[in-house]
Amino acid sequence: MVEKTGRPAYLQIVDELSEQIRAGSLAPGTALPSIAQLGERFDVSASVVKAAISVLRTQGLVIGQQGKGVFVSAQTPAAAPEAAASDETGEILSQLAQMRESLKDLGDRLAALEAAVFPRPK
Known part of the structure; x- marks a missing residue:
């Protein structure tokens, strides 16, 4: 069951x-359960x-066959090493x-511009 964590349901799936x-509990060539x-x-x-x-599909983990279903890909991509994932995150x-x-710089510049164009009465 999908949890209400703030993470989109499809990503939890x-x-x-x-x-x-x-x-390996879903082996290559194994059909995924139906959408229903x-x-x-x-x-x-x-x-x-x-x-x-x-x-x-985009990740290359499954392939679809029209009229037959969705199957685990025979050649699943290797999991990225944690160091590479850590570098990417950094x-x-x-x-x-x-x-x-x-964005902060742009906000400051916009505030200065607004102050110059729309001076506040004293």
Whole structure:
């Protein structure tokens, strides 16, 4: 069942299914349960399940066969090493910090411009 943690439901489904695939409980070539079955299992709508499957396809973990279903990919991508993930996280956090600083600077500049154009009466 999907929990109300603030994380989108489809990503929670992706997390659980990808973990099962990587752990081997969903072996290569195994069919995923139907959209209806997954919807019932996670207590979500079909559109949420479809969004999760779309992410799994993008990650290369599953492949769809028209009229047959969705199957675990025969060649699942290797899990990224933690060090690489940590480096990526550090880079993202650095970029976010730069963006925050730029936004603060723009906010300060906008406030100064507004003060110059629209002086407040004394």
